[in-house]
Structures are given as structure tokens and as C-alpha cells.
Amino acid sequence: MIDTPPQVAPRSDAVVPDPSSRRRRGRSPSESRGPVATTAIYVALVLGTIVTLSPLVWNVLSSFKPSGEILLAQSWWPETFTLENFSQLLSGGEFPRYFFNSVVVSVAIVLGNILLCSAVGYALAKLRFPGRGIVFGAVLVTFMVPSLVLFVPQFVTVASLNLTNTYGGLILPLIITPLGVFVMRQFISQLPDELLEAARIDGSGEARLFFRIILPLCGPAVATVGILSFVMSWNNLLWPLVVAQTSDMYTLPVALTTISQAEGSVAYGPLLAGSLLTILPIIVVFVFFQRYFIAGIASTGIK
Amino acid sequence: MTTLAPKAPGRKKRSSQALAGWLFSLPFVTVFAVFFAWPILWSLFMSLTDMTSRDLRTPFNVELVGLDNFAAVLSDPVFWRSLGNTGVVVLVAVPAVLVIALFLAVALNRGIRRGKGFFRTVYYVPVVTSIVAIAVVWKFLFADNGTVNAMLATIGIDGPAWLADTFWALPTIILLVIWRLFGLVMVLFLAGLQAIPQDVHEAARVDGAGSWRRLVSITVPMLVPTILLASVLMTVFIVQVFEEPFVITQGGPLNSTQSAVMYIYDEFGFGQYGTAAAASYILFLVIGLLSLIQFRVLRSRT
Amino acid sequence: MTTAALTATALVLTACGRSDAGTTVETAEAIDGSPATGEITIWAAENEGRALSATAEEFQAANPDVTITVTPVSFDELPRKVDTAIASGEVPDIIQPSTGLQSYVSAGGIAPVPDGVTDTSDFFDSAVSAVTFDDVLYAVPWYVTVQSFYYRADLAEEAGLDAPTTWEENLEFGAALREDGADSGTFVAPSGTLAWQTILPMIYQAGGSVIDDGEFTLDTPEVVEALGHYQEFFAQDISDVQKVITAAGEIEAAFADGSIGSYMTGSYSYDFALDALGGDASKLGLAPLPEGPVNGMGYIGGSGLAVMADSDNQESAWKFVRHATSPENAVAAYEVSGVLPANQAAWESGALAESPTAETFATQLENSVPLPQVLTWTQIRDLLATYGEQLAREVITPEEAAAEMQREAEAIGTGEQ
CATH class of the missing domain: 4.10.280 (MYOD Basic-Helix-Loop-Helix Domain, subunit B)
Incomplete structure (x- = not known):
């Protein structure tokens, strides 16, 4: 599974994508073939x-x-x-509510992941502080623990914080993804140190440095973390299933599994209709934003 | 990759850096401590006890059983079977997802002029589908008298009852895993490809390199960091494969699609928290080992 | 960690067995007739919840100070949700516990039924014993499901067959419909939940049992005979082993298109089958389960309504339970959700009494016993399904399967300490 493609080209430093390199904006012309x-x-x-x-x-x-x-x-x-x-499906009038919940939870998780993961990723990649090794170790360990094993203890923790059946409970345990930290750290550590040194000499504080210089350069990594955390939260079933205790807090996947279930039966018609209504808005959003979504990812790097 | 630590700064700078480092880490560390570290310790404790769902209200009212749970899991042929199945899924699905995604990303990035947006959207759609609904679709497509077999029949092949066949059920599940993930990796690759400077390609073209040659000797090598990252991501994702077999075959027929995480889920379902936690930690070690190997490769390559 | 572990050991040493730690019977106050107040939340499956919602509306009209919220919960995921709720103490007031009741009780999550809520003699005996543990009633019986033999009456008539009444007749019946073109003359599920649901009644019908007096009895000749009968359907190719049912409703769909000629399952299937047949009742035959060497026993499923121990509005919750399980509301539930009332009086008049299926279901209900009362039942039934699958695929003999199941069941244990 560690399928490393054969190294064909002579190795050079150019192999590392240098986000600060100048490139032409706009569409890349297709090959003349x-x-x-x-x-x-x-x-x-x-x-x-x-x-x-x-x-x-x-x-x-x-x-x-x-x-x-x-x-x-x-x-x-x-x-x-x-x-x-x-x-x-729509008779109860609750479907828009489920949709709204899904959007709120997913957006919060995506934004939270981008912010928290890039912050700690920056600290791990570019800052020297005691305990750095421990923090990184924590990231790696969490990365490898199958999330299912933490299910019950996480729920008890959420309950003791009085967060069951709240957006907080649905969002917080997913707001950091070890994978996200890892991606950010890898990416930021590839940024040239000189960039930071120059800014530091100019007297920039670390916060300014991070928000004005580091983050804008992290386009592809931010996109990666955003996409991953979006997919994970949008399709997440088991966690919201136990945390959302009343139907006004249900997210779409929870609502879909609940649709017309009874002993020995599932109503597939409403289930498929619901699935369609779940996918459609996402497709619309993607169609409208995909140009920015993908092209924008890389172009952030040249500003 | 610049894994080197930043140049040793002066003492004053160092202390301000330490403060910044901690401040930047603080949100992560807080969430980590509450929602990960504590639950991890708790489940480690669970794995050493005979805890069942009935003990949840009095979690310390359990007996320590040492490594009995681990021994029980390791001597269970079903566990090994599920681990083996998971291995097959990873070995097949990870390379397949990477190759398909790479092809699509390259084709969409530079291969064609019209319809890029359309194709991107189409290939990304499976990523946002609901597994509960797609499971119904999959069962229909691969039913004994379903669409796939009807198509095979037109070219004279008598297809198997895919999901009911002890050999074909797993490949059918793997196909769904691939279908649901390749769009995700394609997007990652597209982002990586766009970070490759245009000038490099043009220079090569001026030198007379054909498009295949440029793909092999420029595009792919420059994409290596992204490819490796994607392979780590996919391995960790797919090693935890659960939803697809869970909603489609429930692990059958004869455990031929039972995955490692499904095994854990079943133990939780039985209320056997001790064994479930032990199985989780064994899987944790396996993932750890895989990741370690991949990190090594990642490090040596970039 | 170490401290926790030591504490744990100490607690175990001092506790006198933890399975009964949570099941202390509190002498609850009797529930009177005053109006219910406050908020009541209910977790129920979507379908059954609709019936509760209807009842709740009317209950709220009579008790203006009460607010009832019925939350639909995925039937399959209810146990997970209830387990975690019990663990955290963040619970609803009322749940539809179905067959998970025993494990919630042993976790200490369920309040015993206080006086003044119900009179157990109103209900079918088997429904009452299904919600009674250690002589304590933990839920009020609400609806029941019983098993029946479903067959395509039109196809049987063409073939000149009557509904089978014995195992032997069933095999002949199935073989005949198979001859006439059905993939499965009598469909017997080769795996999963449906497999143990088929095997368990056969064990009863052969005079066997799963557990007797705290000892597993899975390697008895009776169980071997039952497993042999189960395997016979596949050995004679009466049931298609490739037909793996993974979606609810698939059986009824295949039944309607004729590829399944007959099958045995719970009473909930009737409405779905009728639906699939386009409402043509003349095609749908219903009979009690074919009798084995000893009897025609099935098991009783369904659910009571239980109140959670951590509910802070127990008194009003019980008042609603009392209301919802009354004969007239049980009939209403039958009309809304198609579930069979556990209350005997509900069968004597109204919609159910007029239903053509009532007699068959009632007959089988008299002939039903609760599921085995053992804390590890979810694991034991999984054994039945696992070895059922091996029997169906003929990779094991009934004798081997029985011996293996007994060995594994003993390793799993009864969960008692």
C-alpha cells in the first residue's frame, strides 16, 4: 500500500512545490496534442x-x-x-431544519479545523518551545487511534460538560483532526525560514506573522484540511446519532437513518428522496464555487 | 522538507517564541486533553477490565483482567479474518484510488480544454453522497439479477451473485470504497498540480518533450509530496473501513466482508467494552506501524 | 490510572455482585389519577413513534400542563443511544426498549413499574414475562409481534396445496412451489438477524431450549434436530442460499414478484407484504408456524414502554404510559402503526377484532414464549446466526454446529456474576 511511484526525474529542489514562486494566473492552457x-x-x-x-x-x-x-x-x-x-419526507416540515443543522455543524467544524490545525501546525513547524515534542507525539498518537474506541468515553465527557443535544457537543470533539495538524505541519515546515526571519526583523509579532504571512501561503494545505474535515463531518453518522437527543438537533445522516424505520422495515422511497435532497445543494454549491475552490487553492500562494 | 529546527535564536527571542508556541498550541492542547487524551486513557483502562455496557454507570466497579481481553481477541479467528479482509481492502483500494485520481487530475488539469468544471463536479459528487442511500443502490446494481449482471450477460458472461458470494462480496465492497473516495483525492491532486509552476512545463516543451514524457518526468515527480500525503491519508481512512460493509453486507457472507472496525463495533454492540477496547488497541498498533512506515517513506522522499 | 484500578478492585471485592447492583427495587409511590405536568420526552422508532405522537396530542389536551416530545430514533441504533444515555445520565423520560430491555435494566437505567400504572392480568402472559426480570416488572407491555407462515395463496391454490401445518408438510410445500418456478419455495434466511429469528422457533418446536436454569442447552438432541430441519431447506434447494437479505422489505418485494413462494417472519411483515402485492389480499395467505415434533411455538417480540431511572418527571411519565397502553389507545396504535396490541381487551372489539388476520395472530400469540432471558442474549443470538449461515452454506453438520455453539456460548457465559 506504500505505493511510491518510481522516482523518474533527477532529484532537485524544484521537486518541492514552492508556493512563493511566480506563476501565471488564470487557466492553464491545455496541451497542444x-x-x-x-x-x-x-x-x-x-x-x-x-x-x-x-x-x-x-x-x-x-x-x-x-x-x-x-x-x-x-x-x-x-x-x-x-x-x-x-x-x-417533507411532510413533517423538519427536513430544512436537519439541513440547517448539518450546515452549521459542518461549517463550524471546517473553520475550526482550519484555524486550530494551522495554528498548532505552525507552532510545531516553526516555533521552538519546550514540550513541542510532546505536542507532536500527541498528534501522532491521536492520529492512529481508531475513532470508534473513543466513542463511549467521549460521550460521557460531553455529557459531563452538559453539552449533549447542543451544537457544542456535535462540533467540539471533531474540531481538531490530528490528520489536519499533520498536514498543516508538513506544509508549513516547507515554507522557507527566511520569510519568517525577514518579517521578524521587521518587528512583526507572532500573531501578525501567522495571520498575514503564514496562513495566506497555506492555500493547498488549508484546502486539504477543509475538504477532509468537511467530508468527515458531513457524512458523520455515529457521533451525532448519540449526541443529538431530540429531532430538532438531528443532522441529515441521522435523519436519513431514522426515516420511516420500524421493526422489520425501512421506507426506501423517502430514504432515496432524502439522499437526493441531501446531495443536490452540495452539488449546486460545488458547481458555483468549484473554480475558486480548486483554482483558488493554489493561487492564494502567489499573493 | 525543512525538518531542521529553526535557527537557534537569541535568548530573548527564544522565550517569546516559547510563549507564542504555547499560545498557538493551547486551543489544540485543550481540546486534545478533554476529548482525546482522557478518553484514550479511559479506553486503555477499559481494555484491561471486564467492563460491559452494564457497568457504564459505575465504571470503576469492574474487575481487572490483565491482558485476558487481548488474548481473547488474538485467539479469535474472526478477528484475524477481519484484519485480513481489511488488509485486502487497503492493498487494493489505496493504489486504485491514487491511480484513478491521478489520471483524472492530470487529464482535467492540462489534458482538455472544455468541460473541466463539469467533470470535476461529476467526479466529486460520490464524496458527498450518503452511504445509507448508496448502499441501497449498490445492492440493486450488484444483485443476482441486477444491472451489472444484465450487462455482463450481453457479452456472454454469467455473473455471480456478487454480494452473496464469499469470493466476490469483498471486491464489490472495495469498488464502493474506491467510488466514494477517488473524487476526494482527485481534488487534492488538482490542487497539487496547480502549484506546479507553468514555466517548467513550457521549458520542457521548448526542449521538445512530448506530453507523455512531460507527465512522467515532470508532473508526477513534482507531485510526489502530494501523492505520498494522499497515500497516508487514504491508508488511515481505508484501514478504518466500516460503513460500506456495515450497511451492505453486515460483514457476510461467512465473514468475508467483516472489517476490523466492524469487529470492534460488534463487540461494542454486544456490550463487551473490554474486548472492544482491546481489539481497538491492537488495530491501533497496526495503524501505528503502517503510519510509521509511511512517515519514513514520506520523510525520505521529500 | 493505578489508583482507579485499585479502587476498582476494592469496589469489586466489597460489592456483592454487580449484576444486581443497579436493579434495586425502590418502593415507588403509587401513581394516582391527578393530571400529568411538566415535560416528557420519548424515544421511539419512527413508525411506532407516530402512534405515540397521536396519543400524546390527545393526552396533552386532557392534561394541559404537560408537553410531550416524541423523538424518532433509528430502530437499529436505539440500543447504542440508550446505552450512552444511561452511562451519562442524560436520558429521555420514556423509551420503547424493544428486546434490549434486559440489558438496560441490568445497567440500572430503567425504573421498575410502580403501583397504579397497570394491571398485568390485562395483557398476554408471554408479553408480561418478556418485561419481567427477577419478578420485577420493568415496562408496561405495549405491542407484540408474533411469527407466522406467509404464503402466496394464489400460487398454493394453483398447485393444489394447503398451508403446511408440520415441518414435513412445510418441506413438501416449499419443494412444490420451487417446482412451480419460485427461486425459494419457502424462503429461510441464510444469514443475519432473520436467520436466528428462524432457528429459535425451530429449537422450541423440537422441544429444545437455549438456556435452562442458568445452563446453556445448545448441544441437546432437540437443538440438533432443529438445526437439521433448518439445513434441510438448503440441502433440498427449497430456499435459495444466494438470496441474502440485507434490506428490510426485500423479502416482501421478492414475495410479490413470485421468486419467494412463502416465508416465516414477524407479524409486522403482513402490511408490507400486502403493500408489495398491491393490496390484493387474496394472494396473501397467513397461517400459524408449522409444528415441529413437539409443538408449534414461536417467540414473542415487540416492546413495552419503559420509564428511565434518571428521568426527573417519572410520575407524569408513568401517567402517559398508563394512558398509551390502555386498550383503546393500543387499538389506535394498531390503526396508525400496524402494531399488535399486547392488551388482550384490545383484541375483542374494534379494528383488530374485525381484521382477517387477528385470529391467526392470536392463535400464535397463545403459542409464544419470551426470548431467552440471559444478559448475553445479543451474543448468543449472533452465534445462532453465525452457525445458521454455515449450516445454510452446508460447510458444517447440525451436530458440529450444536457442539460449537454450546462451546462458544459457555465461553461467553450468562453475564451473571
């Missing part, structure tokens, strides 16, 4: 798209089928077209 190669790439991408999307297409189509027809799985196209699943 033969029409055959370009066509081949498109064909591969389109095939990949079909494979990637077909489960979701099935999801979309099936959310318009009655529950019984979904499990029969005779055809992709609904034989009986119904909006029943959506009306059942």
Missing part, C-alpha cells in the same frame, strides 16, 4: 462519468418510484411515477 489523444481523453472521461454517475442516476429515478417498486428493481425508469416519497 493531436486530436486522437484529446479524443481518447474525452472518451475515457465520459466513460468514467457514466460509471460514476449511474448509481446516482438510479438514486434519482428511484426516488420517484413507490417503495415496493424500488426493491423489485425491475427497471431503472419508474413504472409508476410518484412524488409521494418527497411529500412524505
Whole structure:
């Protein structure tokens, strides 16, 4: 699994992406290559798209089928077209609330992770202080403990802090990701020390240094931490399941597993409808922001 | 990588740096102490006792059993089976995710002119899907009379009952793991690719290097730090594979898709907190070992 | 760490056995008829919770000072949620404990039922004993599920078959429908929860048991006979071993399209099956479980309503429980959620009495026993499922399976100390 690609190019310092190097802004022009190669790439991408999307297409189509027809799985196209699943899902009027909760929790976790992980990552990478080794050791240990093992003790801790059924309880235990610290530390330690020395000589305080110089240079690392923590919190099921004790604190995954469950039954129609409504807004956000989302990641580096 | 400590500063600077270091670490350390260190110690204690769910209200009212829980876990063939399955998932899924993501990232970064945004979005979508719903879809696609077998039938292959087959169930699960993760890594790679200065490519092109040659000798080597980071991330993610087999096969048939974390989850479900914690610590050692190897590689490469 | 460990040892030495540490029976005050007040929160599965919500609305109208919140909880994840809630003391007032009741009781999380809430003679005996531990009642029986034999009446008629009444007839029935084109003439689950739910009644029907007087009895000839009968469905290819059920509702869907001719499961399946058949009741046959060599016993499932020991509004909570488990509200629950009332009076009139299925269910209910009362039941039933899967795939003989289950069950123990 430690698949290290063969080192082909002669090693040079240029291998390390130097975020301060000047680059042209805007889209990178595509290669001028033969029409055959370009066509081949498109064909591969389109095939990949079909494979990637077909489960979701099935999801979309099936959310318009009655529950019984979904499990029969005779055809992709609904034989009986119904909006029943959506009306059942939205009838309680609580779905927007679940969505709101998910957004609040995920945004807080993403922002918290970016801030806390980069702060400690900076300290670990560039500052000398007694106990640095211990802090880094703590990061590594936490990184390796399967989160499931901490489940029960974490819950008891949250309860003793009176945080059950609050946003605090849903957010705080996820607000640091050891992985995030590790990513930030790795990235910041690649930044040239001279940059810091120069700023220090100019009389910048450490806080100013961090917010004005370090953080703006951390684009790719910030993006990595943001994406990882977003995915982890957006799909997180087990933790909110126990911390959210009343349905007004439920997040989307909790609500989805709860939908129409009874002894021996799950209503798949509303479940698939809910899944669709969960994914759609994220896709919309991604479509609108993806240019900034990805291109912006790297461009932060040149400012 | 500049792993060297910063140049030794003067005494005054050093003390102000120490203060800054602690202030920057403080939020992390606080959260860590409350939500990680204490629970970690607690579960270590659990692993040495016969604690069950019935003792939760009186957690110290348990008997110390030494390493009995560890012995019990290590002598359980189901545990080894689940560890083996997890190993297979990691060995197959991690390289697969990396290769697919690398191909897509390179193609989307420089290979094509039109439709970049569309493809990026498409490939990222699986990352945000809900596993509970996707599980239903997967079961349908890979049912004995499902879409996949219908397609295989058109080319004359009589497909197996994927999820009910002791050999094919695990590959089917692995496919879902890959499907849900490659978009994530693709985005990481895209970010890494855009950090590669344009001039390098242009210089190479002027020198007459073809696009394949440039991919192999410029793009990939310059992406090595990102690739290694992604491989560590994916290993740690995938070694804890749980949701996919949990919601689709519940570990069956005949434990062929039981993963290590599922084993732990089952023990918790039985209320056997002692054994669950012991199994967790064994898995912890395995992850630790894997990470250590990868850190070493990471360090030597960058 | 060390201090904690020493304290732990000391406590163990002084405590007189911890399994009964939490189950002290407090002499609670009797619940009177005054109005309920304050806030009551309830955790229930989505479907059953709908019935409680309806009852709650009407209860709040009669008791204006009470506010009731019903929180729907995933049925499968309820035990995890309740376990953690008990551990932290942050609990709701009322839960639908289902079959997890015993473990919550032994964790000290459940309040015993005080006087003035219920009269146990109103309920089916088996429903009462399912919520009674060490002679203490911990929940008021609310709804029950019993098992039945479901078959495609239309297909059976075409084949000239009557519903089977014995094991042998069942095998013939299944084989005949298999001949006629069903993948599974009688579907028997080859793995998972449904597998132990199938095997357990067969053990009873052969005259066996899981545990008797604190000793596991899984290697008896009766259990071997039951396991043999279970395996027979696969050996004769009556049930398709490749049909692994992982989603609730799959059986009913396959039943409707004819690939499953008949199956045995809980009473909750009736509505789903009818739904899947497009509401055509003439196709849906229902019969009591086929009898084994000794009897036609099934086990009783369902749930009571329990009040949490840490609830700070117990008195009002009990008043609501009393209200919700009355015959008329039990019938209302049947109408809203399709769950069978545990209250006998509810079967005598109203919607349920008129239902064509009531007689079959009532017959089986008379013929049902509670699940084995052993603290490690979740592990024992997992054994039944695990070895059931091996039997279904014919990689083990019934004798071997019985011996292995007994050995493993003894290693797991009864959880008593």
C-alpha cells in the first residue's frame, strides 16, 4: 500500500512545490496534442462519468418510484411515477431544519479545523518551545487511534460538560483532526525560514506573522484540511446519532437513518428522496464555487 | 522538507517564541486533553477490565483482567479474518484510488480544454453522497439479477451473485470504497498540480518533450509530496473501513466482508467494552506501524 | 490510572455482585389519577413513534400542563443511544426498549413499574414475562409481534396445496412451489438477524431450549434436530442460499414478484407484504408456524414502554404510559402503526377484532414464549446466526454446529456474576 511511484526525474529542489514562486494566473492552457489523444481523453472521461454517475442516476429515478417498486428493481425508469416519497419526507416540515443543522455543524467544524490545525501546525513547524515534542507525539498518537474506541468515553465527557443535544457537543470533539495538524505541519515546515526571519526583523509579532504571512501561503494545505474535515463531518453518522437527543438537533445522516424505520422495515422511497435532497445543494454549491475552490487553492500562494 | 529546527535564536527571542508556541498550541492542547487524551486513557483502562455496557454507570466497579481481553481477541479467528479482509481492502483500494485520481487530475488539469468544471463536479459528487442511500443502490446494481449482471450477460458472461458470494462480496465492497473516495483525492491532486509552476512545463516543451514524457518526468515527480500525503491519508481512512460493509453486507457472507472496525463495533454492540477496547488497541498498533512506515517513506522522499 | 484500578478492585471485592447492583427495587409511590405536568420526552422508532405522537396530542389536551416530545430514533441504533444515555445520565423520560430491555435494566437505567400504572392480568402472559426480570416488572407491555407462515395463496391454490401445518408438510410445500418456478419455495434466511429469528422457533418446536436454569442447552438432541430441519431447506434447494437479505422489505418485494413462494417472519411483515402485492389480499395467505415434533411455538417480540431511572418527571411519565397502553389507545396504535396490541381487551372489539388476520395472530400469540432471558442474549443470538449461515452454506453438520455453539456460548457465559 506504500505505493511510491518510481522516482523518474533527477532529484532537485524544484521537486518541492514552492508556493512563493511566480506563476501565471488564470487557466492553464491545455496541451497542444493531436486530436486522437484529446479524443481518447474525452472518451475515457465520459466513460468514467457514466460509471460514476449511474448509481446516482438510479438514486434519482428511484426516488420517484413507490417503495415496493424500488426493491423489485425491475427497471431503472419508474413504472409508476410518484412524488409521494418527497411529500412524505417533507411532510413533517423538519427536513430544512436537519439541513440547517448539518450546515452549521459542518461549517463550524471546517473553520475550526482550519484555524486550530494551522495554528498548532505552525507552532510545531516553526516555533521552538519546550514540550513541542510532546505536542507532536500527541498528534501522532491521536492520529492512529481508531475513532470508534473513543466513542463511549467521549460521550460521557460531553455529557459531563452538559453539552449533549447542543451544537457544542456535535462540533467540539471533531474540531481538531490530528490528520489536519499533520498536514498543516508538513506544509508549513516547507515554507522557507527566511520569510519568517525577514518579517521578524521587521518587528512583526507572532500573531501578525501567522495571520498575514503564514496562513495566506497555506492555500493547498488549508484546502486539504477543509475538504477532509468537511467530508468527515458531513457524512458523520455515529457521533451525532448519540449526541443529538431530540429531532430538532438531528443532522441529515441521522435523519436519513431514522426515516420511516420500524421493526422489520425501512421506507426506501423517502430514504432515496432524502439522499437526493441531501446531495443536490452540495452539488449546486460545488458547481458555483468549484473554480475558486480548486483554482483558488493554489493561487492564494502567489499573493 | 525543512525538518531542521529553526535557527537557534537569541535568548530573548527564544522565550517569546516559547510563549507564542504555547499560545498557538493551547486551543489544540485543550481540546486534545478533554476529548482525546482522557478518553484514550479511559479506553486503555477499559481494555484491561471486564467492563460491559452494564457497568457504564459505575465504571470503576469492574474487575481487572490483565491482558485476558487481548488474548481473547488474538485467539479469535474472526478477528484475524477481519484484519485480513481489511488488509485486502487497503492493498487494493489505496493504489486504485491514487491511480484513478491521478489520471483524472492530470487529464482535467492540462489534458482538455472544455468541460473541466463539469467533470470535476461529476467526479466529486460520490464524496458527498450518503452511504445509507448508496448502499441501497449498490445492492440493486450488484444483485443476482441486477444491472451489472444484465450487462455482463450481453457479452456472454454469467455473473455471480456478487454480494452473496464469499469470493466476490469483498471486491464489490472495495469498488464502493474506491467510488466514494477517488473524487476526494482527485481534488487534492488538482490542487497539487496547480502549484506546479507553468514555466517548467513550457521549458520542457521548448526542449521538445512530448506530453507523455512531460507527465512522467515532470508532473508526477513534482507531485510526489502530494501523492505520498494522499497515500497516508487514504491508508488511515481505508484501514478504518466500516460503513460500506456495515450497511451492505453486515460483514457476510461467512465473514468475508467483516472489517476490523466492524469487529470492534460488534463487540461494542454486544456490550463487551473490554474486548472492544482491546481489539481497538491492537488495530491501533497496526495503524501505528503502517503510519510509521509511511512517515519514513514520506520523510525520505521529500 | 493505578489508583482507579485499585479502587476498582476494592469496589469489586466489597460489592456483592454487580449484576444486581443497579436493579434495586425502590418502593415507588403509587401513581394516582391527578393530571400529568411538566415535560416528557420519548424515544421511539419512527413508525411506532407516530402512534405515540397521536396519543400524546390527545393526552396533552386532557392534561394541559404537560408537553410531550416524541423523538424518532433509528430502530437499529436505539440500543447504542440508550446505552450512552444511561452511562451519562442524560436520558429521555420514556423509551420503547424493544428486546434490549434486559440489558438496560441490568445497567440500572430503567425504573421498575410502580403501583397504579397497570394491571398485568390485562395483557398476554408471554408479553408480561418478556418485561419481567427477577419478578420485577420493568415496562408496561405495549405491542407484540408474533411469527407466522406467509404464503402466496394464489400460487398454493394453483398447485393444489394447503398451508403446511408440520415441518414435513412445510418441506413438501416449499419443494412444490420451487417446482412451480419460485427461486425459494419457502424462503429461510441464510444469514443475519432473520436467520436466528428462524432457528429459535425451530429449537422450541423440537422441544429444545437455549438456556435452562442458568445452563446453556445448545448441544441437546432437540437443538440438533432443529438445526437439521433448518439445513434441510438448503440441502433440498427449497430456499435459495444466494438470496441474502440485507434490506428490510426485500423479502416482501421478492414475495410479490413470485421468486419467494412463502416465508416465516414477524407479524409486522403482513402490511408490507400486502403493500408489495398491491393490496390484493387474496394472494396473501397467513397461517400459524408449522409444528415441529413437539409443538408449534414461536417467540414473542415487540416492546413495552419503559420509564428511565434518571428521568426527573417519572410520575407524569408513568401517567402517559398508563394512558398509551390502555386498550383503546393500543387499538389506535394498531390503526396508525400496524402494531399488535399486547392488551388482550384490545383484541375483542374494534379494528383488530374485525381484521382477517387477528385470529391467526392470536392463535400464535397463545403459542409464544419470551426470548431467552440471559444478559448475553445479543451474543448468543449472533452465534445462532453465525452457525445458521454455515449450516445454510452446508460447510458444517447440525451436530458440529450444536457442539460449537454450546462451546462458544459457555465461553461467553450468562453475564451473571
